[in-house]
Each structure stands twice: as structure tokens, then as C-alpha cells.
Amino acid sequence: MIEIKHLTKKFGAFTAVDDLSFNVKKGEVLGFLGPNGAGKSTSMKMIAGALTPTFGNIHICGIDITKNPIAVKKKIGYLPEGAPAWGDMSVVEFLKFIANIHGLFGKLQTIAIDKTIELTQLSQVLQQPIDILSKGFKRRVGLAQTLLHDPEILIMDEPTDGLDPNQKHDIRQLITNMASEKSIIISTHILEEVEAICSRAIIIANGKILADGTPDQLQRMAADHNGLHIHLTNNNSDSDINNITKSLLTLKYVDDVIKMSENHIMIRPENRQNISTIISKHMSDNSFNFDQIYLEKGRLDSVFRDITTINTSDDKGLIK
């Protein structure tokens, strides 16, 4: 559905997007992650047709964007950063205008608008000028604009930015419900969002792809992946804990034992393998007293930080 090859954008001597290639299939929700200034918005603008690439090809549903931009734009719903809209219009006027531009008139228009209003929960502000709406409503008006013509491709630049937790939840639900019918690209800073809605994530920094995989695959790259947390009971003295630590360190596969807090230790296994059965057996065999034991999946944000800081540390100051 979306095919990107060698996409590059230069602003003078500065390369904002550097040779990006990836595909997004129908049913996929691709999360675009990266620090500020990584090239996320620039890439999305190029795919939506607001910017012309310096090099590279963009094909949407098999159509080359440079050869037939209007046909491509009909297939895309694009939410620009900050969800801009004409503030002098009321919500319903704005949606009618967008519907007209997409060639929806009369009954078809009414159906499309009613459906979109329901999806984005805008019914209580329909007659209000967009200017006076709260940030959350403005964002939803932007979303309504993207969804109105039921496009095959959705490109959304930070769709949940500035929303409260309930609104974020609603929007994520909305995206998840549509996902099977569409190809979706969203950019975000919020890593829990990636786990919640993305079937795949790309981490970019300085315009380059640094990682590409499912959220699970990315989590496995975390230093703490399959780390084993053990909460010891309160009756363990400091020396008991030291003994436990020492005995754990003698085990095969145990790379390191880290003291997290008073009664809480974490075991880092060799090669991030799952050693929970070995450890729990060892604990009970030696009658060490513990409350709970659980496996760490690895945190996406630590993966994100590891990847983006290693690769940008020699950079000239974009991230710093």
C-alpha cells in the first residue's frame, strides 16, 4: 500500500531525511519513533504531498506521488502536526468543506459526516467556531478531517499530542478498530502508545532508520529484557541478601545481580535468555525467602534511549 524507496530530503546542506526505505502493508500500523528533529514530520509531509522529496520514490497504492499527486491525495487522510484547521469556521462547516473537496455531496456527505462525528465524538461542539475549542476538541476536529473520506491510507503526526489520558485511550481505540482495513503511519513520542496500537515500529534519528521491527522485537533489544526481579521477604537481613546474591552469581547464565532497593534484586541473564525456572528452583532449593518473582519484558524507552543516544552522540548538536 505504501512503498517508500530511498526517500531523501535536504534543506540546503542539512539532510533532514536520509535514504529512508520501507513498506507499509494493509492492516499494519507503523509507529514512527525518534527524537525531536529526527525527520519524522518531514518524512510524513513528503508522503502526504506537502513537501517534495529531494530524491527517492513514494508509491501509494501503486501510484507514483510525483506523477499523479491528486489521485494519491484522494487515498490519504493526513493529520498535520498540531492539527491545523480554519478557526473562523464552525466544526460542521469545516467538515462540510472537507467533504466537498473530497467530492462528497448530498446524502453521501451527510452519511460521511454523521459517521465521522460519531467516531470522533464531536456532536456537542458542531456549531462552535474551531477557534474557541479546547485542545482536545481541536485535535479531534483534525482527526475527523483525516477520516472523513474513509481513506485507505492514514498518516497522522502525533495524533494524541495534548490529549488527556481518557481522550488518548479513545483515539487509540479508534485507530485500533480501523487498523485491519487501512495502512496507517503514526508518529509519536509516547512509547506506551507504540505497544498499545502499533504492529510495527521504526526508530529514526538524524533522518536514518536505526531499528525496524514489531514492538516485541524492539523490546527484546532492551538491556533488561528477561531480567528477573525478585522481592525478598522482610525477614532477610543485609547479610542474608548478600548471601543470596553471591549464591545466585555462582549459577550458570547469570550475568549480574543488581540491588534495586532494600529487598528488591534484579538478575540480568546472559544473552537475555529466560532463566526464570532455573532461578525459582534455586531459590526454593536453598530455602531463600521471597514474596514475588517476575520477568521484565524490557522497556521500549530504554531501547529508544540506547539506540538514539549511541547513534547521535557524535552528532553536531541536533539532539543535545
Next chain:
Amino acid sequence: MSNIAIIFKREINAYFTTPIAYIFIIIFLIMVAAFTFFLGGFLLRNQADLLSFFQFHPWLYIILIPALTMRLWSEEIQTGTIELLLTLPINIMAAIIAKFLAAWALIAIALGLTFPIWITVNYLGEPDNGVIIASYIGSLLMAGGFLAIGSFISATTKNQVIAFIVSTSLCFLFTASGSPMIISFFSPWAADGILNFIINISLLGNFQNIIKGVIDMGDIIYFLSLIMLFLFATKLVIDAKKDA
């Protein structure tokens, strides 16, 4: 409905849902009346024509039209709605033409509301109504030229103040390029060809031909090409934005 009509409708609504249209029309009418009666001496001249009414239009337009056009594109760039226009399935030229036409329609309405002076002059004497109609058309064409210049300048900046000042200056230069002030600056050193060109591109010269009743194709073509030139320049500026 074509995209031009859809965007035209949106723009006209924007003028009338905000105070812009009302303020523009009222101020235009007050100023045009003040100029006609006090500076132009409409009644004192004791002539059955509207020369004292039309001759001040260029100077009024220099101030009022850039005030109308300064937001035309600057506002879209500032608020980010330009990105919507660029990513909706429309040809950007349709948006440029629609916005231009909506502003032009607003000026046509303001100009149309000056009809009492036409009635007055017909009541007081027997003017040449052909000349008056030609002058109205000439005034509207000139307004179109100023609008196109303003549209172009507005597309180059997101700052409305800059758009206003630069458009006013450019409109002034185009208006006054045939005036003694400008000519005396160029005449000592510029070649005759260049001097003639400067005199000929003057909006004022072409407009004065029309209000004197000498309406020829050349003047009309002049204004229409000025409009097309600057609307096309607007497109080039917006296209350049997609590249940089």
C-alpha cells in the same frame, strides 16, 4: 461544484463571519466619500461626471487592498492550514484563484455600494453613463491588479505586517511609476526603452485612460495580464515552499 467554487465559498464566508468584510466595506465607503467631496470637490466642480470620485481610487486601494490581502496566504502559513491545502486533493492553482476571486468579489461589493453617488450625479445633471460604467470596470480591474500583487507578497511570508508593508510599497511603485517623481529619477540615466516601459507599466496611466472615457483593449489586457502574472508568481512561491 468545482474546487474553485468550494474554496471561493469558504473564503467569502470567512470574510463575512469575521468583521473583515464589514469593516472593509464601511471604511472604504467613508474614505471614498471623504475624498470625493472634500479633496475632489465633487460639488464645487459643478461637472456632471464622476472624475472626482474615481481619481482617488488608486490611492485608496494602495492602503486598503494590501490590508485585505496581507492575510491571504500569510495566515495559512502561520496557522499551518497551508499544509491542509497542499495535501487535500486539489490543484493549488484552484486555491489561488478562489482566494483571489473571493477578495475581488468583496471589493466588487464595496464598489457596488457606492451606487448612490451615481444616482446623485444623474439627478443633478446628465453625465456620460458609458464613461461611468467604463470607470467602474476600470476601477475593479485595477483593484484586481493590486489584489494579485498582494496575493503574491502574502505567499512569501508568514508575517502579515511584512506582507502589508511590502505590498503597499509595491502597489505604490506600480501606481506611481508614470508619475513625475519616478520618471525624474530614471530619466537622467535610463535608456528610452526602459523609460517607456516604466511609464507603460503604470497602473495609474492605464487607469486614467479608462476614467477619461478612453477604454481600449490595451488597458484591459494590461490589467488582466498583470493579474495573471502575479497569480502565477503566487503559485511559483507556494511550489517553492514544497521544495524547501
